[in-house]
Amino acid sequence: MNVFLTLFWLLHAAVAGQAGQVGHDQAKSSLLGNVWHAALQASQKGQSGGAASPAESGDPGDPQPDAPKVKGIYVTAYSAGGSRLSSLLGLVDKTGLNAMVIDIKDDNGYITYKTDNPELTKMGTPKSFIPDIGKLLNTLKAHQIYPIARIVVFKDTVLAKNHPELSYVTGSGAVWQNGNGDSFVNPYRKEVWDYNVAIAKEAARLGFKEIQFDYVRFPEGFEKKADSLKFTKTDESRVDIVSDFVKYAKQRLAPLGVRVSVDIFGYAASVPAAEGIGQDFVKISNGVNVISPMIYPSHYGAGWFGQKDPDKAPYATIKGAMADTRKKLDPLGGKQPIIRPWIQDFTASWLGKSHYIPYGAAEVDAQIKALKESGVNEFLLWNAGNKYTPEAHY
Template sequence: MNIILAFFILAAAGFGGSGAQESPLTTQLQASWNSAVIQSMHQNQGKGQGQNGIKPNTTEIDPQVDAPKVKGIYVTAYSAGGSRMTQLIDLMDTTELNAMVIDIKDDEGYITYKTDNPKLQKLGKSQPFIKDIHQLMKRLEKHDIYPIARVVVFKDTILAKKNPELSFRKGDGTVWTNGGGDSFVNPYSKEVWDYNIEIAKEAAKLGFKEIQFDYVRFPEGFEKRADALKYVKTEQSRVDVVSDFVQYAREELAPLGIRVSVDIFGYAASVPAAEGIGQDFVKISNNVDIISPMVYPSHYTTGWFGAEVPDKAPYQTIKGSMEDTHKKLKELGDNKPIIRPWIQDFTASWLGKGNYIKYGKKQIEEQIRALKDTGVDEYLLWNASNRYTEGVKYK
């Protein structure tokens, strides 16, 4: 499929970090991604780097070689600290599922438990949805649940408002917000890097085995406003800054025995790098233990992987996305990370009549079968309300 046409087609689907999968796409984001693709085709390769501008991976040893093959679910901090957790643990106990991805720093930027860390208190803000984080960790250990801490990185309204100098500011000095009222902080800022890594290190001390970083990117459409906003920057490209953050995080966390994973748009495996927001699928993958492409069938539109309506073709869509993922990562050779996709356990009714189907047991099992048929045996289930389908065979 012509790559520019593909982006116009894909624009009908919703994009975001994994915490925003069920939102319609804005016109602004459509223009942003089409522009990003065009720019990427003319981008020069990085200087002083390896093949295709990829820097050498300095952390090649998996810090957790005895980790299980993860089959997990997303859990909001509200669920983790509330009554729904009992149901979710029962799901773990009675199925092949064995892991939870729990919000530790959420989509607004709140630290979701009470922290006494002065570094975190200075820059961030706690909203203790999880009233007793230590009790939660004991509970997860008791039920042999592999704990993954989700940390939303550069989308951070709390940090931006509290520390405007770490964000993107308009001409009048006020903090810039996107169409949804969200603010981002500056990926060029080492202080922002260290703040998020400090959160990750505290999560490690609490007992989390893996840190999953989300929103590891600049705001959507950033290339159209980069010169108008006020922020500190260097001569580095946005792609290099983002991949350097991931590499730095991994180097900081590996000595603690902590794995690093990153969420990334699923279609990123099928298209050139998005220079506008600073995401390059291969460069990011080169610096993580696990890469988690968000390959929800509902997020692809007519023509992708030969499917007229991808949401109605979960097996075909997932299979095609995984084949592209394997091709994209082939150049990394032995440095290829574990592929652990996010798959769909929700119904995308916002797509409108004829463009979606109700997702249930069959559709989830078809996605899992597609993963298995393409050599992928780890995955994560996404449902924003944490209401997961009953009776699924998680093979």
């Protein structure tokens, strides 16, 4: 499968410019899906597609045993700290939604609220996108909203520019950037681990019940870049170093009573370990309380799960993605984490005419139905602009 892994990440890098349209960490094109579909078609023949019964709470040591079945929305720091918060609170109050995933360290690497914590300001760059973080947490509590702090880990343009030694440097001495102008920091650097864990600790002390780590990986197609870049590394594999960070973070946060969750490529449940970027679905799942695969129908290519255009078949696509997730995680038995996928509440018009459909209540409901039938009762809705469908049956 090494040939297909290489093709996959090369193609991913080529189309990564689409990422800005939805602002999340996923594989994003029908081209990508076609490569993997061809690679896996033969191996999937004859395999059972039945879903096993779920573990309601995968970790017997769940630090939040009284947490609700989370049905949440993504909220940017701008929305959380601005006028849009009022309408989002109204949406949650009037529907079955009950949680918000809020940027505490965003996709650029900014800490999104004012902090005087020297452990954070030594390496981080705070911005007052959320003017009063304490007031925000009190508001969420008053509305009985389960608060989740999203921390973007290794994609960190701000830290990379301020500390090139923690990033990847080109032959000319410049900090490496991807096609979107984003830079990453190096998972082999323990200082990066401790910095992100320090942010998580402060979020926990502020009142967040869960820490959600995103971009827990190396850059796309890293196996093709590594030899031309200068960076610190050890003999440990990329997969192992990423998994080690997750376990380390969970251990450090355990005394604070917060859950640890990780966002991961939806494709990761359907493919072998992605050695290039260091993501192994099972190894990462072993180190968290909650795993959140990003299974947006728009991000699977033609032919996935038997669908010509997966975006136009939200129910079937989610069912297929969950069947693959079960195959990965059911062998973990009682140690498997809570499965809480990210699903789609946006229209993927960039797929081109006849390859997408407008997403509204029916499409969101279809995804939720597929999750329930797969034994999954938790989900998160993604819309980069935080515009969600109030008519859906959450």
